[in-house]
Amino acid sequence: MYSLKELTLLDENGKRSDGRGIDDLRPIKITVGVVKNADGSAFIEFGKNKIIVAVYGPREVHPKHMALPDRCVLRCRYHMSPFSTDTRKNPAPSRREVEISKVMRESLEPSLILSDYPRAVIDVFVEVLQADGGSRCAGINAASVALADAGINMRDLVSACAAGRIADNIVLDVNDLEDKEGDADMPVAYLPNLEQITLLQVDGKLTTAQFSECLNKAIDGCKLVYEIQKDALMKKYFGNELEVKEEV
């Protein structure tokens, strides 16, 4: 915990509360294929966030009346474990979790070719084991990698990153403290190859110029995250080889 007297979100040297510069991401590590029972899975450590994602499907829809005749149904469940925060979190789905489940589903849907799997369902389970701000972005990143691991047809991976405003400065990847004490927070999900935005939320006040700067910075962050996602998938499937070695 911190006391307000000691709190400096951004010092005179441009260092933030956790020692990062304004354009620095937190350290990110993605591991693919951690849940053997699932069709695809990923574990992400995004700073202090620890999130596990499991993807099941395409599989038969239950209840059957939910099935769509022309495309696949995508279901997404974002859930925070009771031990993921400082004080115990009630494991029942809260208003916030229901909302994040919805925005995650909507941010992942454009990347998937759902018409390839009519009358089926894809289930995405996002379980937050430890939360430290930006867990929806981290969840989207892991979910996207898990969907690719499950072998579902995708137009592109989805990369997500937040930007925000603290002390009149636009900073990349706001953490829990900056989210609570800062002036604005903008999570963005982005399709890096198609250059399309699939999620854009803003919490706080931004001028038009600040909004543009914030969005551009978040997109730059997404591109950095994409490289990490790509490496994680490549490592899982191809080891350290980057090109196919022809058999002699």
Place this chain on the structure above:
Amino acid sequence: MQEIKRRYVIPGDKIIEGNYKPLMNVVKSGNYLVSTRVGIAEAGKDGVKVIPLSGVYIPRVNDLVIGKIIDRSSLSWDVDINACFFAHLPAQDVFGRDFSPAKDDMGRQLSIGDLIIARIVSFDRTRDPMLTVQDKDLGKIPYGEFIKISPTRVPRLIGKRGSMIQTIEQATQTRVIIGQNGIVVVTGRDPDGLSLAAKAIRLVEEESHTTNLTQRVKALLNVQDPEDPEQPESVNASADIEPQTPQQQQQQPQEQQQQQEQQQQGQQPTSEPQPPQQQQGQQPTSEPQPPQQQGQKQKGQQQEEQQQQQNTSKSSSKEKHKIDNSEKSSSNNSNNDQKEKKQE
């Protein structure tokens, strides 16, 4: 058309720019062809495709699948074929056209939990897959070792013209039935052979995208290729270094004995399910490029087989026939695939 080098791709990766035909797991995005799956991208004269390395089984008409009976209604069985939909096996297919739900007891033929090998006769976007067991070598699987692998690894497990699976079968004296849905059933008398075959299948699954897999499988099975003097040193070394377990040492004489027994018997007992060799032809043409050595080995294997065929005329002529059939069916299947693509 310009040939591009095969390379690893993930969803969203641009494979090639230009007016190429998207074949499999590829979509057009602007002037680029983009991969939709994690896999190996290939571009040839026909078009561009990605061989996927992950994913669930999507049923296709004429696929041979191994399924488990999970439920039964008055007119059909529901079968779990490891896909996103349950398949249906009509009772008329098993009992004949004069099937009567009042007179015939469906439980007498197939009960819940039974494994069957069946062919998909119809499936499209609007209906669940429909199965048939009215064909040679189809029907209930009485016993065997059940192994589940990723459906994307099935073509690799079968190998070019069934080379990989033949190697495993011959070395372990087992019969391997492969469903296109990733379910494999191994049958045989020798428990050591069964476990060795299962081990080899697991090896193929885990290392399916790597090079020299056939040689590694042969090293695991302790198979030597007399007609391949130019075998890479590393493989020879690994085969030499690998300590032989007593079981492996005993295995060869056992195999010889079994072969002799089989020759005396002429044929395998009819109760043992025959492997559906036709499925070997069903592998998509997406199989990674075979090395030239493998081709030579196959020739060598075929020569050996021909020698064996002379000895055991009945069973081996049957096999040869099946291989011929598989080749034909592979060409038919590829034609069908192309037709389907065109229709789409």
